[in-house]
Amino acid sequence: xxxxxxxxxxxxxxxxxxxxxxxxxxxxxxxxxxxxxxxxxxxxxxxxxxxxxxxxxxxxxxxxxxxxxxxxxxxxxxxxxxxxxxxxxxxxxxxxxxxxxxxxxxxxxxxxxxxxxxxxxxxxxxxxxxxxxxxxxxxxxxxxxxxxxxxxxxxxxxxxxxxxxxxxxxxxxxxxxxxxxxxxxxxxxxxxxxxxxxxxxxxxxxxxxxxxxxxxxxxxxxxxxxxxxxxxxxxxxxxxxxxxxxxxxxxxxxxxxxxxxxxxxxxxxxxxxxxxxxxxxxxxxxxxxxxxxxxxxxxxxxxxxxxxxxxxxxxxxxxxxxxxxxxxxxxxxxxxxxxxxxxxxxxxxxxxxxxxxxxxxxxxxxxxxxxxxxxxxxxxxxxxxxxxxxxxxxxxxxxxxxxxxxxxxxxxxxxxxxxxxxxxxxxxxxxxxxxxxxxxxxx
Numbered sequence: 001x002x003x004x005x006x007x008x009x010x011x012x013x014x015x016x017x018x019x020x021x022x023x024x025x026x027x028x029x030x031x032x033x034x035x036x037x038x039x040x041x042x043x044x045x046x047x048x049x050x051x052x053x054x055x056x057x058x059x060x061x062x063x064x065x066x067x068x069x070x071x072x073x074x075x076x077x078x079x080x081x082x083x084x085x086x087x088x089x090x091x092x093x094x095x096x097x098x099x100x101x102x103x104x105x106x107x108x109x110x111x112x113x114x115x116x117x118x119x120x121x122x123x124x125x126x127x128x129x130x131x132x133x134x135x136x137x138x139x140x141x142x143x144x145x146x147x148x149x150x151x152x153x154x155x156x157x158x159x160x161x162x163x164x165x166x167x168x169x170x171x172x173x174x175x176x177x178x179x180x181x182x183x184x185x186x187x188x189x190x191x192x193x194x195x196x197x198x199x200x201x202x203x204x205x206x207x208x209x210x211x212x213x214x215x216x217x218x219x220x221x222x223x224x225x226x227x228x229x230x231x232x233x234x235x236x237x238x239x240x241x242x243x244x245x246x247x248x249x250x251x252x253x254x255x256x257x258x259x260x261x262x263x264x265x266x267x268x269x270x271x272x273x274x275x276x277x278x279x280x281x282x283x284x285x286x287x288x289x290x291x292x293x294x295x296x297x298x299x300x301x302x303x304x305x306x307x308x309x310x311x312x313x314x315x316x317x318x319x320x321x322x323x324x325x326x327x328x329x330x331x332x333x334x335x336x337x338x339x340x341x342x343x344x345x346x347x348x349x350x351x352x353x354x355x356x357x358x359x360x361x362x363x364x365x366x367x368x369x370x371x372x373x374x375x376x377x378x379x380x381x382x383x384x385x386x387x388x389x390x391x392x393x394x395x396x397x398x399x400x401x402x403x404x405x406x407x408x409x410x411x412x413x414x415x416x417x418x419x420x421x422x423x424x425x426x427x428x429x430x431x432x433x434x435x436x437x438x439x440x441x442x443x
Contacts, residue, residue, distance in 0.1 A: 007043075032074045034055070086401050088391055094391060095394055100375065103417045113338070121326075150274075155303070158302075159301070160300070161289040172224075172283055172309070175196065185233075186263075202405040202406050203215055209229075209241065228248070252277060256280070256281050258281045260280070268346070269374070272372050278305070287303050294335060353415040360424055367379055375413065387399050389433045
């Protein structure tokens with residue numbers, strides 16, 4: 001069963017560490033079956049409860065998985081392995097539409113904003129002991145949230161949306177807790193949940209967001225958290241409609257102790273109205289990143305929420321990086337006040353390309369989704385085969401496995417910088433590759 005490797009230890013922590021070392025060194029391979037708890041306890045001459053505690057620790061850390069009577073196995077993919085590694089490397093001459101990046105031509109120039117921030121820093125140096133959130137930055141963030149109907153709450157800043165979500169999850173949940181997540185959903189989030197020792201519970205969605213019945217089932221089954229994308233959901237482009245938001249608020253009202261996290265992924269790149277869920281539960285967080293509209297390398301996201309949640313996140317930030325650079329915050333103030341991004345124009349640009357691809361595929365009998373944002377989700381029968389055939393035809397797309405848990409196979413196409421003539425070309429190749437697909441939900 002274990003080959004030459006012998007699990008060692010007398011205490012639960014020692015047994016867990018022995019298994020974890022072996023997995024890291026490759027001496028225990030993915031999928032390898034571990035001994036039954038009583039058998040290992042007898043071999044190590046310890047109480048079976050000690051081995052049970054060790055296995056529980058390993059499950060919480062994402063090292064092993066247990067399937068009832070079929071026993072415990074080393075996870076096929078360690079929790080630390082990013083889903084981004086499931087990708088297609090585009091060789092020279094292949095058009096790469098897999099990355100999920102914004103169109104560089106729609107991003108604002110940063111020189112003037114960074115110079116303005118540096119100039120202000122000459123007058124007001126950023127030193128230890130200052131407030132972590134620049135006053136003008138916080139005021140503008142709160143004004144934008146108020147305009148969109150997000151409940152009142154303190155504001156803090158993190159290094160991107162994923163950083164914010166990680167800190168909120170860690171502030172309230174513990175290894176072993178279940179978290180309801182969209183399926184298909186953001187691959188990095190699915191990795192993060194597992195890496196934190198949390199159990200992701202898939203919730204199906206359609207163009208209007210997570211299905212209320214699925215959220216209700218997850219919460220009734222014990223999920224302690226829920227992560228929802230409000231607009232431009234990655235990878236499907238779903239956006240919460242007013243009706244769906246009302247349904248979800250009604251469900252959440254029955255489970256007020258649920259930790260609710262909202263990611264407004266489409267902020268400043270879509271023209272659909274926001275329908276926030278925040279405020280229904282005792283603890284909630286609402287996250288906005290500047291990455292898609294102003295540039296991924298800025299690494300700035302804003303976070304508001306209930307006072308306890310924001311206080312815990314801010315306190316933990318203070319013990320780590322301390323704060324997000326005020327130079328970056330002040331650069332964002334300049335970009336916002338100068339209206340450096342024409343939001344309606346950006347939304348129209350992405351919408352025109354996205355809608356054109358969905359229509360071009362529909363004309364060829366191929367089902368596709370993309371209500372908002374910069375991605376189109378195309379269900380396929382054979383995901384691996386479709387990706388390989390598209391690559392052979394000159395197109396690199398993102399495999400749906402990066403984003404799926406139990407939802408059907410698909411591929412994701414980023415339309416950000418597609419030229420009009422390319423839309424018909426990629427639609428033609430997709431139709432020839434995947435063929436007409438039966439109508440179905442992508443959840």
